Amino acid sequence: MAPKEKATDTASTKVAEALAEAIHEHRIAPGTKLNEDEVGEVFGVSRTVIRAALQQLAHQRLVELKRNRGAFVARPTVKEAREVFEARALLEPTMTRHAAERMTDADVAILQSHIDAEHAALAAGQTGKALQLSGQFHVEVARIADQSTIEEIIAQLVARSSLIIALYWQRRAALCESNAHHALIRALANKDGALAEELMKNHLLDLLTSLDLREQTSAPQSLSEALKA
Amino acid sequence: MAPKEKATDTASTKVAEALAEAIHEHRIAPGTKLNEDEVGEVFGVSRTVIRAALQQLAHQRLVELKRNRGAFVARPTVKEAREVFEARALLEPTMTRHAAERMTDADVAILQSHIDAEHAALAAGQTGKALQLSGQFHVEVARIADQSTIEEIIAQLVARSSLIIALYWQRRAALCESNAHHALIRALANKDGALAEELMKNHLLDLLTSLDLREQTSAPQSLSEALKA
DNA sequence: TGATCCAAAATCGTATACAATATCGTGCAC
DNA sequence: GTGCACGATATTGTATACGATTTTGGATCA
DSSP states (O other): OOOOOOTTSOHHHHHHHHHHHHHHTTSSOTTOEEOHHHHHHHHTOOHHHHHHHHHHHHHTTSEEEETTTEEEEOOOOHHHHHHHHHHHHHHHHHHHHHHHHHOOHHHHHHHHHHHHHHHHHHHTTOHHHHHHHHHHHHHHHHHHTTOHHHHHHHHHHHHHHHHHHHHHBOSOOSSHHHHHHHHHHHHHHTTOHHHHHHHHHHHHHHHHHTBOOSSSOSOOSOHHHHHHO | OOOOOOTTSOHHHHHHHHHHHHHHTTSSOTTOEEOHHHHHHHHTOOHHHHHHHHHHHHHTTSEEEETTTEEEEOOOOHHHHHHHHHHHHHHHHHHHHHHHHHOOHHHHHHHHHHHHHHHHHHHTTOHHHHHHHHHHHHHHHHHHTTOHHHHHHHHHHHHHHHHHHHHHBOSOOSSHHHHHHHHHHHHHHTTOHHHHHHHHHHHHHHHHHTBOOSSSOSOOSOHHHHHHO
């Protein structure tokens, strides 16, 4: 339960991870300004490390940096949402096929543990946690495919997807995901690359269509941002 | 000719761009340590902005950050080289097809000007510059496809490719590239999506096979690095 | 001679201080 | 009463100072 200390990581990374988790769990609303002094006080560190953390998050597109204005939690547009899933649609099915060809028993166990943890989190009402674990499943597939470069790209896209889902999710069908993952894991365990690829393709499409991507879904968070947009 | 000042960019970005250019043109050898004080003196700024710049470059995988040890120019492995081109192979052909469908006369002109500039640089012996322009061609294709998210990913992959090419290029066939781009531009101008897609796929394969990716091509830059690897 | 340990130097990580810029409120002119 | 200008305030951008960690060199001892 205690956060595992990665001694090799710098302080800014830990802050970035904490902020990312908060953003993914939608505890910080998109568009929120992240004041450096304020955040620094919360984490008990100086602005130096906060700035480094914010820069990391900006590279992941989880926050937006505006010169002399500050950092704001990203508010992915509908277009961006589509683009992220378009990118995933181009990368992940092929990764899944490759993963099926290299699948080991250990890999099956790892993926299964992800699903289990996801179910546990869901049962405990930890929606954010479940979402993160669900995303991690996709990253693991790329890892199994032994494509670390694409794995990183997918990790970033998954992180952005998490924010997108938090924003545009039309509430319903919370566990259909796990079912999709369950079918996927079976195809992967059977080394059925073609089926796994197809399942992943459909899974991503399902995810996309489960979003409400009509233009300007809800009223903008703040009036000021709305008028500037 | 003068570097255009982007007033909206922070100082660290300018330093990062300058360093990136130097790395791409292979004026700084892979594996070279980038001492913060030293680099800071060169650019006449403090370590604060240098650190920010190095962090940006680390995110692009152009430099590697080692805790308490410093920043080193990245030395992509053979595996990483293959992975980068695998990622590009998954993304760019589809982008090319989409670009063909949205191509305007202005876009044709832009792409043509890229090729012309590339030829000019090549004629002037500016190999590094030509390489960069050649890469920019690929980024432009994604822009024309109106996929800014994938455009960013490709931009990053192209940047890494530039370093990879500088490392693993087996000297020969310098201008076959431009020919490939020329054929591509014609297919794009004719809005022949299928042909453009195929040409891009082959072009990327050509690029990959033009590299010498046998294990451990040349002797490592430094003994110390060699022994640690 | 070789290895080991320790101290000194170098370098990175973080905090603080100062400068530049943007934001916001107030007052004045019309 | 409205619009604009200007100064006060807040916030970011950059530089510098200090502490922590690593590296390096030499001295000591087997």
